[in-house]
Amino acid sequence: MDIEKNVFLLAIYKKKDDESIKDVILQMEDAKVFSFKEGKKILKEFKSEKYILENKLTFSGVNLAQAAEQEFKL
Numbered sequence: 001m002d003i004e005k006n007v008f009l010l011a012i013y014k015k016k017d018d019e020s021i022k023d024v025i026l027q028m029e030d031a032k033v034f035s036f037k038e039g040k041k042i043l044k045e046f047k048s049e050k051y052i053l054e055n056k057l058t059f060s061g062v063n064l065a066q067a068a069e070q071e072f073k074l
Contacts (some may be wrong), residue, residue, distance in 0.1 A: 005070075
């Protein structure tokens, strides 16, 4: 998986309860990780791959986010 996707998935995993996924996309845009349009495209991919369902990470999405977190700790 691309580093941008890993960072985005991890950001969704670490988001606060009062933040939406749109807020996370905007944060990624502000940090110059990707554009808002690219973020929405990646989000659509995550939904089609069943990593996100009803704007929440699924079990497989959480597992990937935790794996990304471990990867970044190295």
